[in-house]
Amino acid sequence: MTAAARQAFPASLSFLGITVAGLIFLPLAYIISLAVSTQPAVWTRLWQTRIPELLWNTATLAGGVAIGTLILGVSLAWLVVRLEFPGRRFWEWALVLPLTMPTYVLAYVYSYALGIGGPVEHIWQRVAGPQSHVFSPQSYAGATLVMTLDTFPLVYLLARAALLNLNVSFEEVARVCGLTRLGIIFRVTLPLLRPALVAGLSLVMLYVVSDFGAVSLLRYQTFTYAVYQQMTGRYDHSAAAVLSLILVVFALIFLLAERWFRRRSRFYQTTGRYRAAPRKPCGLLGSAAITVYLGTIFGCAFLLPALLLLKWTLATIAQGTLDSRFWGFVWNSAMLSGVAATAAILLGTPLAYLATRRSARLNVLCLQAAYAGYVLPGPVGALAILLLFSQFAPFLYGTVVILIVAYVVHFLPAGLQTMEPALHQLTPTLEEAARSLGASAMETIRRITLPLVQGGFVAAWVLIFLQCMKELPATLLLRPVGFDTLAVRVWLEASEEYFQLAAPPAFLIVLLSLPALLLLLARDWRSA
Amino acid sequence: MATVQHTFLSSLVHRSWFPLATALMLSVIDVAIPMPATAADRLVVYSGRAERLIKPVLDAFQATSGVQIDLLSSGTTELVNRLHAEGERTPADVFITNDVGSLEHARALSLLQPLDGKMFDGKIPETFRSPDNSWIGLSGRFWIVVYNTTLVNPADITSLFDLADPRWRGKIAIPNAGSEYLQAGVSVIKATHGDQRTQQFLEGLKANAGTQVYGKSSQIVDAVAKGQAAIGVVNHYYVYRHLESQPGAPIAALMPDQQEGGMGAIVNAAGIGVVARSRHTDLARRLIEFLISPQGQKMFAELNKEYPLNPDVPADPALPPRHSFRTSTVQLVRLGELREPTMTLIERVGLR
Numbered sequence: 097m098t099a100a101a102r103q104a105f106p107a108s109l110s111f112l113g114i115t116v117a118g119l120i121f122l123p124l125a126y127i128i129s130l131a132v133s134t135q136p137a138v139w140t141r142l143w144q145t146r147i148p149e150l151l152w153n154t155a156t157l158a159g160g161v162a163i164g165t166l167i168l169g170v171s172l173a174w175l176v177v178r179l180e181f182p183g184r185r186f187w188e189w190a191l192v193l194p195l196t197m198p199t200y201v202l203a204y205v206y207s208y209a210l211g212i213g214g215p216v217e218h219i220w221q222r223v224a225g226p227q228s229h230v231f232s233p234q235s236y237a238g239a240t241l242v243m244t245l246d247t248f249p250l251v252y253l254l255a256r257a258a259l260l261n262l263n264v265s266f267e268e269v270a271r272v273c274g275l276t277r278l279g280i281i282f283r284v285t286l287p288l289l290r291p292a293l294v295a296g297l298s299l300v301m302l303y304v305v306s307d308f309g310a311v312s313l314l315r316y317q318t319f320t321y322a323v324y325q326q327m328t329g330r331y332d333h334s335a336a337a338v339l340s341l342i343l344v345v346f347a348l349i350f351l352l353a354e355r356w357f358r359r360r361s362r363f364y365q366t367t368g369r370y371r372a373a374p375r376k377p378c379g380l381l382g383s384a385a386i387t388v389y390l391g392t393i394f395g396c397a398f399l400l401p402a403l404l405l406l407k408w409t410l411a412t413i414a415q416g417t418l419d420s421r422f423w424g425f426v427w428n429s430a431m432l433s434g435v436a437a438t439a440a441i442l443l444g445t446p447l448a449y450l451a452t453r454r455s456a457r458l459n460v461l462c463l464q465a466a467y468a469g470y471v472l473p474g475p476v477g478a479l480a481i482l483l484l485f486s487q488f489a490p491f492l493y494g495t496v497v498i499l500i501v502a503y504v505v506h507f508l509p510a511g512l513q514t515m516e517p518a519l520h521q522l523t524p525t526l527e528e529a530a531r532s533l534g535a536s537a538m539e540t541i542r543r544i545t546l547p548l549v550q551g552g553f554v555a556a557w558v559l560i561f562l563q564c565m566k567e568l569p570a571t572l573l574l575r576p577v578g579f580d581t582l583a584v585r586v587w588l589e590a591s592e593e594y595f596q597l598a599a600p601p602a603f604l605i606v607l608l609s610l611p612a613l614l615l616l617l618a619r620d621w622r623s624a
Numbered sequence: 625m626a627t628v629q630h631t632f633l634s635s636l637v638h639r640s641w642f643p644l645a646t647a648l649m650l651s652v653i654d655v656a657i658p659m660p661a662t663a664a665d666r667l668v669v670y671s672g673r674a675e676r677l678i679k680p681v682l683d684a685f686q687a688t689s690g691v692q693i694d695l696l697s698s699g700t701t702e703l704v705n706r707l708h709a710e711g712e713r714t715p716a717d718v719f720i721t722n723d724v725g726s727l728e729h730a731r732a733l734s735l736l737q738p739l740d741g742k743m744f745d746g747k748i749p750e751t752f753r754s755p756d757n758s759w760i761g762l763s764g765r766f767w768i769v770v771y772n773t774t775l776v777n778p779a780d781i782t783s784l785f786d787l788a789d790p791r792w793r794g795k796i797a798i799p800n801a802g803s804e805y806l807q808a809g810v811s812v813i814k815a816t817h818g819d820q821r822t823q824q825f826l827e828g829l830k831a832n833a834g835t836q837v838y839g840k841s842s843q844i845v846d847a848v849a850k851g852q853a854a855i856g857v858v859n860h861y862y863v864y865r866h867l868e869s870q871p872g873a874p875i876a877a878l879m880p881d882q883q884e885g886g887m888g889a890i891v892n893a894a895g896i897g898v899v900a901r902s903r904h905t906d907l908a909r910r911l912i913e914f915l916i917s918p919q920g921q922k923m924f925a926e927l928n929k930e931y932p933l934n935p936d937v938p939a940d941p942a943l944p945p946r947h948s949f950r951t952s953t954v955q956l957v958r959l960g961e962l963r964e965p966t967m968t969l970i971e972r973v974g975l976r
Contacts, residue, residue, distance in 0.1 A: 145973075145974050212850045212851075213850060232852075234836075315800075315837060315838070315976075325801070329701055329800075329801065330967065486709040493709050577670075577697065577698045577703075577706075578696055578698075591839060592840055592842065592843070
């Protein structure tokens with residue numbers, strides 16, 4: 097290979113990186129330009145009609161879930177880090193399991209459980225008389241409950257990690273200076289946890305404002321649901337674009353807040369005189385009370401819903417209603433997710449490689465641009481991609497290609513987050529050695545870089561694959577007509593209240609989410 | 625932790641996962657791009673009508689005619705958007721919906737082609753066709769009030785406007801604003817009573833419904849049967865279908881606005897049109913001929929307890945006889961042009 101060719105390769109790689117980043121960033125740019133260029137009359141109309149209600153609903157939901165997850169997350173983290181009781185190690189792991197439940201699955205289980213004639217009402221009527229009702233799941237309370245139970249592990253994980261890294265000497269000093277125990281919690285421990293908690297809460301808020309599954313099944317009007325309704329109910333998409341832009345701004349705020357505070361939460365003094373707090377053993381009564389508390393939360397957020405899904409799934413199998421159509425949905429999901437994950441890895445590789453190996457400003461910028469998918473909640477991403485395709489590549493409209501593009505844009509960021517560290521761990525000297533021994537750039541990548549980063553890349557692939565399996569709103573809006581996936585089936589059956597029929601795909605999704613969770617935790621368990 | 629994970633995962637896959645994955649992707653993309661239908665006697669039907677309600681009829685046509693039918697079911701508005709976006713490349717030959725407003729909108733976008741009116745004389749009344757026969761109604765559907773017989777005295781409701789009365793606060797279930805027949809219903813009210821009165825009505829309805837806004841009308845009837853809501857606004861067949869599967873359910877249907885000088889029950893129709901770009905116009909015409917024949921009409925209407933439009937075909941005996949109630953005089957063809965202003969009104973009121 098000539099010197100000129102060696103030079104040309106990185107240049108073409110840069111070009112590839114810029115192209116990929118540009119393509120990934122395009123939907124976001126398009127939706128912004130569309131919303132900005134929408135007639136002022138549409139803005140005024142929406143401002144007078146939908147926006148105030150949606151703002152209020154979204155903000156109060158985010159606020160309620162924030163309070164709920166804060167209380168649950170911090171108290172649970174405190175219990176498993178600072179106290180010693182039988183089964184502590186089990187709970188430490190078990191409490192993250194609710195993350196395997198997509199919001200639409202939990203929402204559908206709760207709309208059955210809390211619904212009229214549901215099990216909770218039966219129990220309640222025995223206590224409070226036959227005419228009494230429990231609160232409706234299709235309400236603010238219902239949406240807050242479901243979203244809280246689904247997202248508290250995010251706060252729990254960050255609070256737990258922060259507590260583990262907290263130097264106990266701060267608290268001891270406070271103690272020596274005469275603070276009461278409660279005083280220490282509120283004036284020393286919690287302020288020290290603040291960055292971690294704000295990061296966790298921002299993540300929760302990002303989840304809440306981007307969520308479509310729960311709010312649509314519980315018929316709670318937020319921006320994502322409104323965008324979906326505009327897209328399926330109107331001929332003109334300009335109003336959907338306006339609502340989308342507001343949603344993007346929300347998501348961006350929470351994403352940046354999360355990044356900012358997560359970085360700040362790492363500036364603890366953890367070296368030198370660092371000592372971890374000793375775990376305080378609990379008596380019999382204390383242990384029993386803690387177990388009841390943990391068990392209730394774990395039962396509501398994971399165990400009972402999972403058992404109910406299992407029961408319904410077994411009943412469906414026993415009735416023989418689990419037919420070949422079901423395996424068709426499994427195949428559709430697996431095929432789509434497999435292709436999308438592969439495409440995302442192929443496209444993400446040059447970005448991650450350039451940003452870690454040649455961290456010129458342009459390359460890092462490309463990587464940042466590829467994170468655009470994070471601030472494009474499902475329905476918004478779907479809207480942007482739908483409009484882009486129908487304008488520039490209408491022959492692909494209504495094919496799975498458009499859906500795969502949506503998946504790649506949406507989930508590439510999660511993949512990049514796994515691929516980047518894998519590349520970072522590989523020291524460039526190995527590559528330099530290969531080059532100095534006469535290997536070409538291409539050969540170095542093939543023989544040195546790829547084999548060494550393979551593990552991280554496979555992890556990223558699995559992660560994207562499983563996220564795609566769960567994806568609901570974009571699939572619902574962009575799938576070829578009649579092309580259903582597991583997630584779509586859960587939603588369709590559940591929204592018609594065929595609870596039992598929705599169970600087998602839902603159960604399968606929960607099972608498949610387990611390995612993704614393990615991968616994420618393997619990355620974050622210690623450091624979070 | 626990280627190293628453990630890497631070796632574990634590396635052992636799972638063969639070294640050459642990269643080319644393998646690429647090959648897989650290429651092969652799937654190959655499958656993903658649909659081939660244009662090549663067979664000569666094949667019709668692609670886009671249907672906004674639920675698959676359960678249309679497939680048996682199309683199967684019957686396929687069996688008698690030998691024409692292969694490819695059915696794509698989806699939301700009505702989504703399908704109009706889709707036909708529009710696909711433009712000249714659309715594979716669709718025929719478009720079936722449950723809402724004349726959407727058909728008329730498709731006609732206005734030049735997505736449908738006019739047919740020869742003689743074909744329908746004596747079979748489908750002119751009021752249920754577009755003036756140039758670009759679309760043809762197939763069955764009639766009425767907007768009615770469903771009420772829980774243990775919770776409501778039917779004498780309290782004579783008009784849809786009664787539902788805006790604050791006495792029903794929290795007791796009414798309504799379809800969401802994306803529902804095409806809610807939009808059609810509001811269009812008719814607006815054309816009959818004007819903007820202001822319609823707006824007041826919708827505001828009252830919205831306040832009374834609260835959070836009971838449903839995506840599916842079957843859920844509304846279900847909610848009324850369970851007593852979760854006392855009253856619902858739905859198309860008539862949802863009630864009769866529910867009563868057929870659960871004869872003891874405490875629900876009944878009520879035809880509103882029957883008083884002298886009243887608006888009359890709001891009518892809409894399921895209908896069909898031939899897509900402008902279709903290359904199988906003859907086959908499409910044969911399908912339509914089948915659907916307006918006594919046999920086709922009977923099947924089409926009975927599957928969903930709707931009213932056949934062919935005057936020679938009697939309606940399901942469980943339904944109130946067609947001439948026992950008065951219907952709105954607003955022409956169906958106006959539903960197309962009324963739709964945008966109606967949507968603006970619905971949005972101004974803030975219906976979901």
